[in-house]
Amino acid sequence: MNQRKISESTVRRLSLYLRLLRESGPSGTRVLSSRELAERTGSTSAQVRKDLSFFGSFGKRGRGYDVDELERTLAGILGLQQRWRVALIGVGKIGSALLGYGDLARRGFDIVAAFDIDAAKVGRHASGVNVWPLDELENVVRSHNVTIGIIATPPEAAEKTARRLADTGVAAILNFAPVKLSTPETVTVRTMDVALELEGLSFALTSERGNGAS
Amino acid sequence: MNQRKISESTVRRLSLYLRLLRESGPSGTRVLSSRELAERTGSTSAQVRKDLSFFGSFGKRGRGYDVDELERTLAGILGLQQRWRVALIGVGKIGSALLGYGDLARRGFDIVAAFDIDAAKVGRHASGVNVWPLDELENVVRSHNVTIGIIATPPEAAEKTARRLADTGVAAILNFAPVKLSTPETVTVRTMDVALELEGLSFALTSERGNGAS
Numbered sequence: 001m002n003q004r005k006i007s008e009s010t011v012r013r014l015s016l017y018l019r020l021l022r023e024s025g026p027s028g029t030r031v032l033s034s035r036e037l038a039e040r041t042g043s044t045s046a047q048v049r050k051d052l053s054f055f056g057s058f059g060k061r062g063r064g065y066d067v068d069e070l071e072r073t074l075a076g077i078l079g080l081q082q083r084w085r086v087a088l089i090g091v092g093k094i095g096s097a098l099l100g101y102g103d104l105a106r107r108g109f110d111i112v113a114a115f116d117i118d119a120a121k122v123g124r125h126a127s128g129v130n131v132w133p134l135d136e137l138e139n140v141v142r143s144h145n146v147t148i149g150i151i152a153t154p155p156e157a158a159e160k161t162a163r164r165l166a167d168t169g170v171a172a173i174l175n176f177a178p179v180k181l182s183t184p185e186t187v188t189v190r191t192m193d194v195a196l197e198l199e200g201l202s203f204a205l206t207s208e209r210g211n212g213a214s
Numbered sequence: 215m216n217q218r219k220i221s222e223s224t225v226r227r228l229s230l231y232l233r234l235l236r237e238s239g240p241s242g243t244r245v246l247s248s249r250e251l252a253e254r255t256g257s258t259s260a261q262v263r264k265d266l267s268f269f270g271s272f273g274k275r276g277r278g279y280d281v282d283e284l285e286r287t288l289a290g291i292l293g294l295q296q297r298w299r300v301a302l303i304g305v306g307k308i309g310s311a312l313l314g315y316g317d318l319a320r321r322g323f324d325i326v327a328a329f330d331i332d333a334a335k336v337g338r339h340a341s342g343v344n345v346w347p348l349d350e351l352e353n354v355v356r357s358h359n360v361t362i363g364i365i366a367t368p369p370e371a372a373e374k375t376a377r378r379l380a381d382t383g384v385a386a387i388l389n390f391a392p393v394k395l396s397t398p399e400t401v402t403v404r405t406m407d408v409a410l411e412l413e414g415l416s417f418a419l420t421s422e423r424g425n426g427a428s
Contacts, residue, residue: 006421008414009222015413016394042394078413079420086412093314097307098408103392107409108416148415171422172415174408178317180230180256188418190411194312194388195321197404198300199229199292200222201362201386202322204402206293207220208385 006054011078013051016041018074021067033064080108085145087170088114089161090152091121091131094176098150099127112144141168152176220268225292227265230255232288235281247278294322299359301384302328303375304366305335305345308390312364313341326358355382366390
């Protein structure tokens with residue numbers, strides 16, 4: 001199985017399946033059909049079967065998927081059987097929102113250090129995370145064994161921040177700055193860009209009208 | 215040309231091309247090659263040519279794309295030759311960050327009304343946008359001709375908010391709550407989910423290691 005061939009949207013669906021399985025929890029049902037997985041993740045049965053068959057055959061015809069087994073397998077595929085150590089750079093509005101967002105720790109992502117250029121923000125954040133001066137980035141990222149960086153700086157600081165993270169050995173970056181980062185190929189980058197998503201909605205609204213749909 | 219067949223990732227690339235064209239601005243170069251478009255948007259020349267040929271032939275062999283013409287065409291395809299009226303529901307940390315984020319207006323998305331259940335937040339926000347009591351949602355969304363809703367409520371309120379927006383005729387929703395919304399098919403939804411993006415990075419880090427890549 002060559003995981004490099006798996007598309008971003010497949011990975012996204014695997015995440016949604018896993019989330020659903022975890023939410024169905026100990027008190028939930030122990031078997032889920034592809035139809036149930038599909039309905040509750042906005043997919044189709046055929047898509048679910050295709051996605052999961054790619055990683056081996058879990059489903060028992062007419063019985064569905066064993067929740068525990070599938071949960072374990074998906075967590076393994078997604079690398080979520082371990083916890084990830086994350087650094088946040090930029091404690092502005094978005095950065096603060098992320099620090100206060102308990103869902104990340106629940107999903108296995110621990111923000112272990114934050115950084116800001118503003119001395120007034122340095123120190124213990126309300127969330128309990130320590131905010132360091134940006135100068136300390138390299139030292140703290142190394143000493144805290146950080147693997148993932150989140151960039152929530154102003155756009156003009158994002159590129160330099162990404163380079164510093166990459167130079168310090170951070171292998172993955174989640175970028176909230178609306179810029180295209182030019183990082184080395186060894187670093188995986190995902191960008192969350194509100195304007196880009198809104199433009200996607202604008203496209204959908206426009207093409208629907210063009211097609212005469214309501 | 216059937217725009218319904220265009221994938222989300224294609225639309226995303228069209229947005230990036232348009233952004234680049236707009237940034238290359240009046241003082242910039244007036245012709246861009248597919249190679250330049252590719253390099254500065256993290257794509258490939260072949261991909262750029264394929265994406266753009268889908269909408270008609272703009273490129274002149276050996277000369278590249280006319281910036282003005284391509285910008286006009288892409289803006290038309292993406293529905294960005296007009297401005298969009300947006301309502302924000304939930305003025306917590308993420309909501310406040312969005313209100314303060316000038317980039318949205320620059321890209322053609324005007325947040326014309328915000329809503330919160332907390333009476334203390336009702337009134338004029340620092341950004342100049344009026345925050346209304348949630349009870350007023352239907353009235354204000356209608357009177358302000360809102361087409362796009364942004365949901366930045368706690369997860370447990372998101373589903374109900376989406377239904378109210380859909381019932382009021384809002385045709386597109388950008389959802390920041392980490393839940394799968396079950397809206398009518400006439401409503402286009404995009405979800406921005408930090409945990410999902412981090413899980414995508416976790417997958418990339420895990421599968422790289424598994425493949426022996428650095």
